[in-house]
Amino acid sequence: MNLKRVFLVSMLAVLMLPLAALAFVKPLRVAVPSLMPGISCPRPNICTDSVARLEDAQRLYESGISTAAAAVGPFRQVPQVVFCTTSSCADLFGLGQRAAEAVGNLGLVIAPRGWKAFYLAHELIHYRQAESMGNLAVATKPRWLIEGMAYSLSGDPRRPLTAPFEQWRSQFETWRASLGDRDLWDAARGVR
Structure with missing residues (x-):
């Protein structure tokens, strides 16, 4: 193979990799819904398969953001x-039986049964975890x-x-109570 051909094949592979990822790793589709x-994405921060439900989605979004931000601090990005x-x-988006899923700090997907403020707040807390600690930490802490924080701080009414x-x-609640005045995110980064 000559150098020009190797270059063209390499460039084609690099260009095809994102498309292959979107085809086979469904949750990544949240990055480009x-x-x-x-x-469709009728609002910069809200996408849906039913524009007729846009106002419901907007209200739920605002409620979830408010709950999550009050619990874990403001978001760096919307x-x-x-x-x-x-x-x-x-x-x-590959949700399967889940009510909702945060895909790191790329975005969130809410299934039909997940249209409840506590589900959205739960996933927004995961999004905030990824913003604050990084996607790798969310996967490995x-x-x-990770889950205890989201269940505890999302207002999830299900008990037990x-x-x-x-x-x-x-x-998580026991650990958090032991923090005193220590910053939640500083303490969370130190958990092994």
Whole structure:
């Protein structure tokens, strides 16, 4: 192979990699939801498969942001949320049986059953964790810290949660009570 051909093949591979990632890693689609069939983004921070439900989505968004920001501090960037009203939309983003999912600090997807303020606040707390500690930390820190924080601070009314979620919430609440005046994010970064 000559050098020009190697260069062209390499460039083609580099250009195709993002498309392949979007094709096979469905949650990454939250980064570019308007490229997905049937999804529109009528507001800069809200995308949906049903513009008829836009006002409901806006109210839910504002409630979730308010709850999460009051609990874990203001967001550095305005989170983008995809509100799905159908299971086909949720499937497009790989949600499966989940009510909602934060994909690091790329954005969030809400399934039809996830249109509740505490589900959105829970996922927004995960988004804020990724902003504050990094995506790798959210994937590798202890589950009691990551999930326990989200269950504890989201206003989730379900008590008790099933195992191990209730234990994680309780462990987080015990840990948080021990912090005193220490900053939540500084302390969380130090958890191994």
